[in-house]
Amino acid sequence: GGFAELNWKAIEGITLTAGGRIDFWRQSSGSRLENKISDGSVLRNDTFPVRNGAVGNFRAGAHAELADGLSLTAVGYSGFRVPTINELYRPFRVGSDITEANPNLKPERLWGLEVGAEWSPTPEFRLDATIFRVWINDAVSNITITTKPGFNPALRAFVPSGGSLRQRRNLNRIEVNGAEAEAAWKVSERFDIAMRYLYTNPKVKRSVDAPALVGNRLAQVALHQGTLSAIWHPTDQWTLKVEGRGVSSQFDDDQNARRLSGYAVLDLYADFMVTDYATLFISAENITNSMIESGASATGLVSLGLPRVISGGLRMRF
Known part of the structure; x- marks a missing residue:
């Protein structure tokens, strides 16, 4: 991959930034082998095809230094995440709850906007506040397939009584609204106080595989x-x-x-x-x-x- 970034001091106190990045990714040699403990016989032996791709992303922002220790920042950006080996190939179980992997997961794509302010009227005190909104396409999540006990032929998994069967799947669209704030006060040379707060509200906005999840929190x-x-x-x-x-x-x-x-x-x-x-x-x-x-x-x-x-x-x- 590669990236480039430009910083431009447009006028006194205002800085503009713009950047771009390209990543190449590849998944290969994926497999899943399960043997019967009693005699070592093979229960399943799956191999998965090679997958690869290229993804471009951007970041653009502006920072303004105003009077009396006040500054404002606005940023827009994009990103992506390739599913992990665990998400693609490794199932797991906690008690009676089974979660199956999914070798067909798509990479996640993200777009975000942030607006923030920082106020530092004295060298001893600082207050930051930021609001943000993020959109994620194809977010990987553990989706409930069934709570019915018995063998599930589609995923080749046995669900115990009282348990559940989930699989990692892509949610088509998630929207995250949030805000964060931080205050720091240097009371004296030897005493400091800090406070941090984060509000995050991620909700499912679209899900073809599980439409009942629309409106739910992550x-x-x-x-x-x-x-x-x-x-x-x-x-x-x-x-x-x-x-x-x-x-x-x-x-x-x-x-x-x-x-x-x-x-x-x-x-x-x-x-x-x-x-x-x-x-x-x-x-x-x-x-x-x-x-x-x-x-x-x-x-x-x-x-x-x-x-x-x-x-x-x-x-x-x-």
Whole structure:
């Protein structure tokens, strides 16, 4: 592949940028072999054809430096993603939920627009805000095929009672609307506060294979995420940090039937620089021992993320 970029300072305080990129991709030697454990006999031995292509993308933007520490930015861009080896060839199973691979997946295509502002009235304070809209064609997603128990001849998979069968497939169009904001305040030479917030609302706009999904939110994407952190350096050797994180509820499936609860956690961290090359540290993640729901199966089994974890050690630099 290759790329080129042009930066042009049109007038004082205004910079225009434009860029283009071309990527060549190729998939080859794909195969899937399954053997019977008891006697080693071959259950399936699939080989997949070579696929390749070329994709061009662009990026164009403008940045304006205004008075009183205010700047504005606008950007338009495109992108693409080739399906991974796992998505193409490797099935997986979690409990009674089976997800089949799909060797016929198309590459994803993306187009996006962003408008943002940054305000820094003093060297100690900065506030950023951005709104964005993204369109994704042929987004790869885990699509529910059936919840009926028994053998599915089309995908050659057996669905247990209470389970589900999914396959990775392309969703024709997804639209993502969102906004993010960040504030940073250097209270003193030794004390800093930062806050970050992200709102993301991805919805299915068109799906030929599964029209019932139109209007649903994408699985495993929370609408709201935020962090609030403070860092204190009481001396040149000590660093103390506290951070709170919050995530709103999200869905674990394409049908928006399995909701994962939101959560809030508190993390603590401290380190002490013994020498220029050695630092002692200790961290406590999820010190409140909050319950973090990371998955939900068709049978109602809920998977949990990390509970309270306390760790420490010696970090060496050479």
